[in-house]
Amino acid sequence: MNRLITLLAVASLSVSAMAFDNTQAKQLDRFYSNMTQEALAKSKLTVSADAVMKMLREKKDFILLDVRTEAETSVVSLVTNNTVKIPLENLFNEKNLNKLPTDKPIVIVCHSGARELLAASGLQQIGFKNIQIVKGGIAALAVANSVKNAPVK
Structure with a gap:
């Protein structure tokens, strides 16, 4: 038994x-199921670091969402009027989601691009529409940040 x-x-x-x-x-x-090779090739999900630098230089109205950890942002930080810093592990709690506008573009950045894709995918699944990720992450932004591309203060 x-x-x-x-x-x-x-x-x-x-x-x-x-x-x-x-x-x-x-x-x-x-x-x-909509993320076929053809659909991804036509996608406007990625944006180049040079294009982001141009958006900053032209003072475009968008959010630059930094999803890196606090330790990462303490070493290399984005200091723009557009930047909202929310580590990926805290992004999807209601308090932090309420910091994100639904009426303007959100460009997501992390170190190299992997967390950007996770953040973008999650935000799209819950209804955010105008999301892009920086191809190459903060590393690409650092390379694109030159005297020619840097925002004028």
Whole structure:
């Protein structure tokens, strides 16, 4: 009898360990199924560092969302009127989402680009429309920041 109970318990745990959230999986399938190679090639998701420098120089109305960690931003920081600093791990709490406008472009930057894509994907999934990521991240912005490209103060 004890053996039967143990077997049933193990079988029950095995089934629940293999389960997943089917509703969430369907939502993600709808979102990611549109990301074909052709669609990504035509996408306006990425923006060059030179284009961001031009936007800053021309004082365009947009948000430069820095999703790097506090440790990273303490070493190399973006200091513009456009910059909002929210580490990726804190981005999706309501207080921080309320800091982001829904009526103007948001350009996301991290160190090299990986976290930008995660942030952009998540923001798009919850309804933000005008999102772009800096191709190459802060490293590319550092290279693009020259006397010719730097915003005039």
